[in-house]
Amino acid sequence: xxxxxxxYCLLMGFFYFSCYFSYAQDQREADRLAIIYQEGNLEGVAKxxxxxxxxxxxxxxxxxxxxxxxxxxxxxxxxxNSDYLFTGYLRKGATYSSTGDLNDALEAYFKGAEIxxxxxxxxxxxxxxxxxxxxxxxxxxxxxxxxxxxKAIQLLRNADNTILLxxxxxxxxxxxxxxxxxxxxxxxxxxxxxxxxxxxxxIGTAYNLGNVGMVYAEQGxxxxxxxxxxxxxxxxxxxxxxxxxxxxxxxxxxxxxxxxDFTTAFNYAQRSLDLANQFGLKDEISNANLKLSELYxxxxxxxxxxxxxxxxxxxxxxxxxxxxxxxxxxxRTNYEVSQKQIEVDLLEQKKKTQNIILYATAGVLFxxxxxxxxxxxxxxxxxxxxxxxxxxxxxxxxxxxNILPKDTATELKKFGKVKAKKFDLVTVLFTDFEGFxxxxxxxxxxxxxxxxxxxxxxxxxxxxxxxxxxxxxxxxAYMCAGGLPFPSNDxxxxxxxxAFEIADFVEKTQKEVEKENFNFxxxxxxxxxxxxxxxxxxxxxxxxxxxxxxxxxxxxxxxxAPGKINISEHTYQLIKxxxxxxxxxxxxxxxxxxxxxxxxxxxxxxxxxxxxxxxxNS
Numbered sequence: 057x058x059x060x061x062x063x064y065c066l067l068m069g070f071f072y073f074s075c076y077f078s079y080a081q082d083q084r085e086a087d088r089l090a091i092i093y094q095e096g097n098l099e100g101v102a103k104x105x106x107x108x109x110x111x112x113x114x115x116x117x118x119x120x121x122x123x124x125x126x127x128x129x130x131x132x133x134x135x136x137n138s139d140y141l142f143t144g145y146l147r148k149g150a151t152y153s154s155t156g157d158l159n160d161a162l163e164a165y166f167k168g169a170e171i172x173x174x175x176x177x178x179x180x181x182x183x184x185x186x187x188x189x190x191x192x193x194x195x196x197x198x199x200x201x202x203x204x205x206x207k208a209i210q211l212l213r214n215a216d217n218t219i220l221l222x223x224x225x226x227x228x229x230x231x232x233x234x235x236x237x238x239x240x241x242x243x244x245x246x247x248x249x250x251x252x253x254x255x256x257x258x259i260g261t262a263y264n265l266g267n268v269g270m271v272y273a274e275q276g277x278x279x280x281x282x283x284x285x286x287x288x289x290x291x292x293x294x295x296x297x298x299x300x301x302x303x304x305x306x307x308x309x310x311x312x313x314x315x316x317d318f319t320t321a322f323n324y325a326q327r328s329l330d331l332a333n334q335f336g337l338k339d340e341i342s343n344a345n346l347k348l349s350e351l352y353x354x355x356x357x358x359x360x361x362x363x364x365x366x367x368x369x370x371x372x373x374x375x376x377x378x379x380x381x382x383x384x385x386x387x388r389t390n391y392e393v394s395q396k397q398i399e400v401d402l403l404e405q406k407k408k409t410q411n412i413i414l415y416a417t418a419g420v421l422f423x424x425x426x427x428x429x430x431x432x433x434x435x436x437x438x439x440x441x442x443x444x445x446x447x448x449x450x451x452x453x454x455x456x457x458n459i460l461p462k463d464t465a466t467e468l469k470k471f472g473k474v475k476a477k478k479f480d481l482v483t484v485l486f487t488d489f490e491g492f493x494x495x496x497x498x499x500x501x502x503x504x505x506x507x508x509x510x511x512x513x514x515x516x517x518x519x520x521x522x523x524x525x526x527x528x529x530x531x532x533a534y535m536c537a538g539g540l541p542f543p544s545n546d547x548x549x550x551x552x553x554x555a556f557e558i559a560d561f562v563e564k565t566q567k568e569v570e571k572e573n574f575n576f577x578x579x580x581x582x583x584x585x586x587x588x589x590x591x592x593x594x595x596x597x598x599x600x601x602x603x604x605x606x607x608x609x610x611x612x613x614x615x616x617a618p619g620k621i622n623i624s625e626h627t628y629q630l631i632k633x634x635x636x637x638x639x640x641x642x643x644x645x646x647x648x649x650x651x652x653x654x655x656x657x658x659x660x661x662x663x664x665x666x667x668x669x670x671x672x673n674s
Contacts, residue, residue, distance in 0.1 A: 083113060083115045085113045086115070089109055089110050101135075103131065104131050108128055108140065111124035118154060118155045121147070122148060122151050125144050125148040125151065126148065128147070129144035129145060138171055139177075142171045142172050142175070146164070146180075146183070146184060146187065149161045149187060150187070153191060162191050165187045165188045168187075169181055169185055169188065178214050178215045179211075179216065179217050181211050182212035182220065182221075182224065183217075183220055185205075186212075188204045189205040189208060189224075193234070198234060201231050208224045218251050222248040222252050225244045226264055228244050229243070233271055238275055245264055245267055245268045248264055249261065249268070258291055258295065262300070263288070266284065266289075269284030269307070272284065273311050285307065289305070302328045302337055303328075303340060303343070309321045322351055325348045339371075343368075349363075352364065362493060366610065366614060468591065474590055474591040476589070477541075477588070477589055479543065480586050481584060481586065483537065483548045483551040483582060483627060483630075484551075484584075485551050485555060485582050485609065486581045486612070486613035487515070487533065487534045487579065488531075488532050488533040490576065490618050491576070512534060515536075518558055519536045519554055524550060525538070527601055528598075533613075535609075536551075538550050541589065548584050548630040549630075552582065555621045559621060562577070580622065581611070582621065582622070582627050583605055583612050589601045589602075604648065608624055608648065615643050623637070624651060625653070636660060637655065637656050637657065639654055640652075641653070
């Protein structure tokens, strides 16, 4: 997520719903109202009002918020109450958006816009269209975002809610900034800023100032950028709204880095990271680490740059993968477009048939001939349409199998979602190449891809041989695991054996391959422990694993040595009888304290035979 993207994502949730509900979200209020809900004494409008406030204020449990919204939708539908029905769908969309389920969010917002349009409620229709545009913008679909921002602004100019209009203008300006149209962005910000100031709406004024500052920074007007961003930060600090402050501090680091004032740039970037860590803002932690990595790289401090880059990767992988969501959304959008085209074609065919009937009055035989021809064409059209739909369905199925393991894909198609599973004992392996990041700067794109593909293709063969599960690759890092998706008793041994083969392959490559870009040393780290595995949500199609076990495996790799296999105490206890190990000492692992680690130096006799016997018995 880019820096400015975070700012208006916050706006999307805050502005529209604070305007609509007239107060801020409060989990304590949700807890209080939940007691009233459980008593079950309310009916009719009173119960719908209770559900509306519960769905809005429930922050800890998105599933519970969705439950309240669905119940509100059901009651409002039965009572034919368009106001509460609209509110239910809008709250449903906001909750899906907050959890990263963007396709479901779009579906709910579109339904809300339809309800508001039928009820001729211009303000609600404008707000729903703004939310639709916000979701498209998060997806990176600027064309659709621009369409719905324009529609929202046109509707809201005819409504009485000036704050909502200013919010739409602000987000439209942010999208213009996203595509590099700075003049249009400033035009939107100028109007939205005027409205916010006249209404004395401080949070809107703060975001508006921050976004204007980012535009000025991109235009090279650093002095104006600093004035606006610092004024925004001052307002937000008074309001204790820390997430956008972290974003703006990172952007200030950009300004000073361009001036080569790295002392000030580092100060701003570090302040951003400290603030994000203090309040547990994962996205901002990731961005601040990336900025620090870039700054250290600019001053040729590769070690510090790599440390922050690895922290960036850890936090980046803990959030939803928007690119994959966008791919699925594109499939859905293409299908919807094709369905609309079918409706248009059928309508045109109907008009043609009506014209045929009108002209057929000249003769019965001519009428029969034209009708027969029309029916034949229609039959061919329907058959062709069915073939197209079937092909699109097959394409979607093939895409799903390319993204997910077969069992996971089958579960997703059968139940519409995938349950996350906890594995009590899994062995995780990380590798990376020493000096790869710096060396890759001197490679052409073709050579870089060729190098990574050469090594990782062989790694794939090795882990498949040992019946391990490839999880993902991150740059020059490779991650796999043993003991899932099907538990086993010897996964630690198999992972260590695979690690030896990987190290041997890299060493052999150094000696035998003459090409310069195949001359790397590999570091390997291994840890064993519990993980959670599966697919997050119902729309993120990527099999992954999470937990401290993964983070410690990454630490084992970063503290390994070229050509060596570094393992944790947990793994050591499982494989010490089958491998010759060397105690190395302890490292300080974040949130875990001091942890022992060992080099695995050699394989003892009969290990392969033991592993093969376990395969036969499993």
